[in-house]
Amino acid sequence: MTTAEGSPRGVARVDVDGRLEHRVVRATLTLRGPDGAPLAGQPVTVRQTRHAFAFGNIGFDFVPLANDETDDAPRAAFGGASPATARTIAELWFDVFNTVTLPFYWAGFEPERGRPDTRRLHRTAQWFVDRGVAVKGHPLVWHTLAPPWLLDLDEGDVEEVVRARITREVGDFGDVIRTWDAINEVVIMPVFEKEENAITELARRLGRVQTVRLAFETARAADPGLTLLLNDFNMSAAYERLVEECLDAGIRIDALGLQSHMHQGYWGEERTLEVLDRFSRFGLPLHLTETTLVSGELMPPEIVDLNDYQVPSWPTTPEGEERQADELERHYRTLLGHPAVQAATYWGLTDDGSWLGAPSGLLRADGTPKPGYEAVRRLVREEWWLSPREVVTDGHGRMVVEGFAGEYEVDVDGTTVPVQLDLTDGRTQEVALLVG
Structure with missing residues (x-):
C-alpha cells in the first residue's frame, strides 16, 4: 500500500467485522538496524502466531x-x-x-x-x-x-x-x-x-x-x-x-x-x-x-x-x-x-x-x-487471523500492523523479531524493533 510521502507504505491488516473493532490493535512499527538507522524500503513479512483472547x-x-x-x-x-x-x-x-x-x-x-x-x-x-x-x-x-x-x-x-x-x-x-x-x-x-x-x-x-x-x-x-x-x-x-x-x-x-x-x-x-x-x-x-x-x-x-x-x-x-x-x-x-x-x-x-x-x-x-x-x-x-503478509517499510523504516491483539512475528532479511500487540496499552501503539 502506498500513501503520502512520509507516512507508512507497508500495512498488514486483518479485515474485521465492525462489531469486533475493540479487539483490534493498530501498531506502527519502526524497524532499525544494529546501528540504529531506520531500515527504509525494507521488504518485511508479518505473521500472527497467537491470539491474546x-x-x-x-x-x-x-x-x-x-x-x-x-x-x-x-x-x-x-x-x-x-x-x-x-x-x-x-x-x-x-x-x-x-x-x-x-x-x-x-x-x-x-x-x-x-x-x-x-x-x-x-x-x-x-x-x-x-x-x-x-x-x-x-x-x-x-x-x-x-x-x-x-x-x-x-x-x-x-x-x-x-x-x-x-x-x-x-x-x-x-x-x-x-x-x-x-x-x-x-x-x-x-x-x-x-x-x-x-x-x-x-x-x-x-x-x-x-x-x-x-x-x-x-x-x-x-x-x-x-x-x-x-x-x-x-x-x-x-x-x-x-x-x-x-x-x-x-x-x-x-x-x-x-x-x-x-x-x-x-x-x-x-x-x-x-x-x-x-x-x-x-x-x-x-x-x-x-x-x-x-x-x-x-x-x-x-x-x-x-x-x-x-x-x-x-x-x-x-x-x-x-x-x-x-x-x-x-x-x-x-x-x-x-x-x-x-x-x-x-x-x-x-x-x-x-x-x-x-x-x-x-x-x-x-x-x-x-x-x-x-x-x-x-x-x-x-x-480472525492475520495470515502472512508481505509489506515494505517507508523512508523512515515504518510499517503498520492492524490485527487482533496477540503475538506476531516480523521476518526481516532472514531475522525473525517477535511483536506483542497488547490492548492494555491502548488500541494504537508505537513499537520500535531492533533488527539484527
Missing part, C-alpha cells in the same frame, strides 16, 4: 498421552477420550486452541489421602506449556467429587485440610499453571443434597462468602501472582448477589467464570448478551469457562440437573451437526463482540468420552471433524 478447551483427553500411558489407562472424570483417540486428535486440538483446562477434581486427584496425582498432572501441564498453551486448573475447591476420606475428619480439621490442599496445588504447579478456578458452584454448595460430602458441610458452617474467602485468600497467600476465578453454572440473580457480597467483603476476584452447558438448546444471542451485560457490571473480565452445544437430540427441557439425564445412547446426527455449527459460530461471534469477555472454553473436543455421553464434541467419536469444528477453526484461524 483465550480460545480454550479441556485437555482431559491428553493426560494419558502426555504421560506415555497405554490404551487401557483410566479416563478422567467429566470427559476424556481414550489414549488411542487422543493420539489422532491432538493436531486438531492445537490447530484451534491456545488455552487448556486440566482436571483437579479432588476425589480423583487424591483418592488416598497423602497420595495426590501431582506428577502425572504436572507432566500434562508441562506438555501443553511446551506447545505454547496457557494452562488453567479446575477447580481448587468444589463440593462435587470431594474425596470420601474427608468425611472421616473432624469438622474443624476439614477446613485446615482444604487450605493445605489449595496451598499444595498452587505451589506444586506454580511453574506451569497461573490461572485457577479457585472455587466452583458456590451458589448451590451449602444446600447441595445429592451426595454427602465434607465441603458442603464446611460451606454451611462458614457461609458462602467466607467459603469463597477461604479459597481465594489461601491461594493468593501461596502465590500472589495467580489469576483466580469464581466459577458457577447459576446465571440467576443469586450468583450476582454472591459476587456483590464477596466484593463488598473485600475479596479480590480476578475474573468471573460463567458456565454455559447448552445441552437443552442454544441460549441465543439475546439471552447470551443479557447474561454478559448483567455480569459485566462488576467491571471484571468474563470467562465463559464451560460451553457445550449438542449435535444430536436436545436434552428434555424439564431436566433440572443435567447429570440426571442418563441415556444408553446419544448419537450425533447430520441435522444436529449443521445446527451445532450454526450455533457455535453465532455463539463465538456474540462472545467476541462483547468487550468484557476475555476467554471462552469449549468443554470437550470429541464425542469419545464426552460429559454425560452427549454428542457435544467438535469431533465425532471416530475423531473426524464435525461442521462445528470447521466453523470454529475458520473463525479463529482464518477470519
Whole structure:
C-alpha cells in the first residue's frame, strides 16, 4: 500500500467485522538496524502466531498421552477420550486452541489421602506449556467429587485440610499453571443434597462468602501472582448477589467464570448478551469457562440437573451437526463482540468420552471433524487471523500492523523479531524493533 510521502507504505491488516473493532490493535512499527538507522524500503513479512483472547478447551483427553500411558489407562472424570483417540486428535486440538483446562477434581486427584496425582498432572501441564498453551486448573475447591476420606475428619480439621490442599496445588504447579478456578458452584454448595460430602458441610458452617474467602485468600497467600476465578453454572440473580457480597467483603476476584452447558438448546444471542451485560457490571473480565452445544437430540427441557439425564445412547446426527455449527459460530461471534469477555472454553473436543455421553464434541467419536469444528477453526484461524503478509517499510523504516491483539512475528532479511500487540496499552501503539 502506498500513501503520502512520509507516512507508512507497508500495512498488514486483518479485515474485521465492525462489531469486533475493540479487539483490534493498530501498531506502527519502526524497524532499525544494529546501528540504529531506520531500515527504509525494507521488504518485511508479518505473521500472527497467537491470539491474546483465550480460545480454550479441556485437555482431559491428553493426560494419558502426555504421560506415555497405554490404551487401557483410566479416563478422567467429566470427559476424556481414550489414549488411542487422543493420539489422532491432538493436531486438531492445537490447530484451534491456545488455552487448556486440566482436571483437579479432588476425589480423583487424591483418592488416598497423602497420595495426590501431582506428577502425572504436572507432566500434562508441562506438555501443553511446551506447545505454547496457557494452562488453567479446575477447580481448587468444589463440593462435587470431594474425596470420601474427608468425611472421616473432624469438622474443624476439614477446613485446615482444604487450605493445605489449595496451598499444595498452587505451589506444586506454580511453574506451569497461573490461572485457577479457585472455587466452583458456590451458589448451590451449602444446600447441595445429592451426595454427602465434607465441603458442603464446611460451606454451611462458614457461609458462602467466607467459603469463597477461604479459597481465594489461601491461594493468593501461596502465590500472589495467580489469576483466580469464581466459577458457577447459576446465571440467576443469586450468583450476582454472591459476587456483590464477596466484593463488598473485600475479596479480590480476578475474573468471573460463567458456565454455559447448552445441552437443552442454544441460549441465543439475546439471552447470551443479557447474561454478559448483567455480569459485566462488576467491571471484571468474563470467562465463559464451560460451553457445550449438542449435535444430536436436545436434552428434555424439564431436566433440572443435567447429570440426571442418563441415556444408553446419544448419537450425533447430520441435522444436529449443521445446527451445532450454526450455533457455535453465532455463539463465538456474540462472545467476541462483547468487550468484557476475555476467554471462552469449549468443554470437550470429541464425542469419545464426552460429559454425560452427549454428542457435544467438535469431533465425532471416530475423531473426524464435525461442521462445528470447521466453523470454529475458520473463525479463529482464518477470519480472525492475520495470515502472512508481505509489506515494505517507508523512508523512515515504518510499517503498520492492524490485527487482533496477540503475538506476531516480523521476518526481516532472514531475522525473525517477535511483536506483542497488547490492548492494555491502548488500541494504537508505537513499537520500535531492533533488527539484527
